[in-house]
Amino acid sequence: MKSVLPSLLICIACAIIFSCGNIIDDKDYKIDSARLNPQLAMPIAFGSMSIKDILSSKDSQYVKVYSDGLVYLAYSQTLKSGDIRNLISVPDQTLNRSFPLPAGTIPPTAQDIRSDSIVQVVDFGLSPEQLSEIAFKSGSINYSTSVSPSNPNFNYEIIVSLPDFTSTTTNSVFLKKASGNGSFSLQNYVALLNNNKFNLKLVLVIKQNPSAVTIAPGTVVNISLSFAGMDFAYIKGFFGDQTVNVPPETLNISAFSTSFKGAKVSFAQPKINFTVTNDYGVPLTLSFLTLEARKPGAALPVQINPQSPISVTSPTTLGTSSQTSVAVTNANQLLNFAPDKFYYNVSARINAGLVSANPPNFMADTSKFRVNLAAELPLYGHASDIVLADTASIDLTDVDQSKVDKAFLKVKVSNEIPLEANVQFY
Structure with a gap:
């Protein structure tokens, strides 16, 4: 492209000179030589990185936005779906x-x-x-x-x-x-x-x-x-005052261990809750005998409010459900711990201390109680040591490199994320 531009400029100059024959007498002026210094700038690559790029590709699906525009991560996972129908046959x-x-x-x-x-x-x-x-x-x-x-x-x-x-x-x-x-x-x-x-x-x-x-x-x-x-x-x-023991279980989770690997991140006001959904029309109490987060070589007790045993609300109509929310009070500590498993041992007791039911207890053959883990992590806090890397392809096959004297790479960065960053090319 550098060789084409001089020729074009010479042609334009000649056209101007010959078209102005009445002004410039070619007998009086002769052009011995012409020196041109063309400069060429062209965009060869562009890209963008957003908050989703900071997260792993697996976790980007959890990005949500509050009504006030604050971005947060929302995770949800069913820990247990159990039933007590085997109590009654x-x-x-x-x-x-x-x-x-x-x-x-x-x-x-x-x-x-x-x-x-x-x-x-x-x-x-x-x-x-x-x-x-x-x-x-x-x-x-x-x-x-x-x-x-x-x-x-x-x-x-x-x-x-x-x-x-x-x-x-x-x-x-x-x-x-x-x-x-x-x-x-x-x-x-x-x-x-x-x-x-x-x-x-x-x-x-x-x-x-x-x-x-x-x-x-x-x-x-x-x-x-x-x-x-x-x-x-x-x-x-x-249904009587009865207790059913749910076998201990270890569940693999990815919500707290895949994002920001290698980075130092602290969330402000994270929310982690357990929601117990109950289909049984019977007073139900759940006791967590053990509830802890685990990762290789370490375990962290999960602290909840209300504390165990938890009185679970019951639906009033057959075929409906009720929900009870249980908050995790050491959410910050749990997030910093970054577990990859939850271990729990829970028992369920119905009609604790009762000898009759008014209104009557009820259950369907499809009734269950389900324990769901939900976490909301507002992207509000501080972070460091986050590394983003990407590659860009520049196609210069059409450029005659032998005719290029110098080349410069100019990068324009527009940052809308409240994080300071350094750019390095290698």
Whole structure:
């Protein structure tokens, strides 16, 4: 480009000279030589660095801005998702009942005859739970009926009625007929209980028969009912004063260990909180037996407010959640520690010191409690020893370097970050 510019300037000068023939007489003036000193400046590279460049590429995604324009880092990580449903299970139940038949002859009959009935209260036998409602997600009643001694001429069926069980699909109470062997499904039934108890009614029906039937002395009709495989979609009642121990756990975290490596950074007014989200409609207390931040060769206890044990708020409606916030009081110390792991050992206790529940406790099969770690680190404080490095490509293939006498690299830096910095090229 340096060789082109002189030629261009000479042409322009010649054009001026020859076009001004009336002013300058070429007989009076001769140009022996021309000396030109062209200077050429062109932008060959540019770039920018922002607060995201100070962070690692992994952490840049956490950059947020407050409404007042202050930039901050926002981290969030779920530490634990647990449940307490294993505290309560509906045990299998087997009931054996018999209808004695009077000896004699049953005359022919053209219609069914209700002979006898058994009404009783059945207890699921739960303890310390006192349930008032169960919505069955699964479960069955297996039945088996027989006549002893055997009498093939005697036709019968047994009506099984559970007046406290209502179908959510048909809105009708449980009413089935049993004869021989079989099973009934409890899926989509809701049972209203009185402290784990429900009503059962069995009715023996002698079926129509055109022939007389002789009944031997001591004849009985037997029925066996087995409630099995019962699981709930939700339950209500009093769940008892119980404790569940969550296995100790170590969780890898990256929030405090990836940014500003090799730098000295101090944040002003950092906020670190644990948020406990509770789906259980039951008074819940969490006790952190151990809660500490760890890195190779060192550990730091995490101090919280309120202190352990923590009373967790409960939702008032099935299907909703409530949240309890727990602040970390040594947040600055924790950040300076730069851990890469959290270790904790926690236990959960429900209905601490209670013997009844008003309103009733409730839980769904999907209910859980979740512990979430959240940190807000305003970029307000001081920092040093931050090193930023970048490379730039300069394409000079079109320049004839043999015709370049000197070259200078001029850098213009516009700094909008309140940090002093030095620029070094190498």
